[in-house]
Amino acid sequence: MQTPLGEVPDDDVAALEYRLWWYLRYGNQPTGILRETAVAKIDYGAQYERFVGHLFEEKGFRVRYNGLREGMNDGGIDLIARAPRKIRLIQCKRWNRPVDCDTISRLHGGVERFAWNERKDKPAKSRTHILGVLVTSGGVEPEAKELAEHLGIFMMKNLVYQSYPAVKAQEIVDGKGRFLLPFNSGYDKMEFCISKGGRFFGTVREALIHGFYYPPYHQELLAKLYRRKKRL
Secondary structure, three states: OEEOOEEOOHHHHHHHHHHHHHHHHOOOOOOOOOOOOHHHHHHHHHHHHHHHHHHHHHOOOEEEOHHHHHHHHOOOOOEEEEEOOEEEEEEEEOOOOOEOHHHHHHHHHHHHHHHHHHHOOOOHHHOOEEEEEEEEOOOEOHHHHHHHHHHOOEEEOOOOOOOOOOEEEEEEEOOEEEEEOOOOOOHHHOOOOHHHOEEEEOOHHHHHHOOOEOHHHHHHHHHHHHHHHHHO
């Protein structure tokens, strides 16, 4: 395949496209038979968190994938989405059953801890608006809904996972940069921001055609870009 970066083997591109298709349809690890195992459920949860994070990134938020990066030490917050003067602290539940009061209470506790740390050394007039958000693929128990309203937790219910343009490309300098795929190490730590040249693509081919680099193939070119960025 001919790209602005030169020739990229068609077989390699096709293999990446297949892995991306499998991930978006099923989960992180391609297998012959899809089994409902504990590992698969964790993968499906990660898939849902990335999907929800994508929705906020599309709105211009910079998203930290806190749950995927910190694991059990995430403080009850899966995603930390930041935009000018506002922060959204998001808990994602890819559940068939309704969300209960315990889930709302844990999220509220995480929001309160985060808000205390965020605001403790700042004057009131400069404080960012912080809101807890519960996103679930299912419903919400009536009592949990009342509790969320009382505690100021915003609810996004019945948000079902769908395939989305999961190839993330971030400009580094002069319209050029790198792209990563959901199964790449570093995807959840990627510094991504639409207002600073971030773009989404639905396929690997699209990202290559638009001149973005894929690290496993283009480490040398990426290193040159980062060195150039430091000199600017």
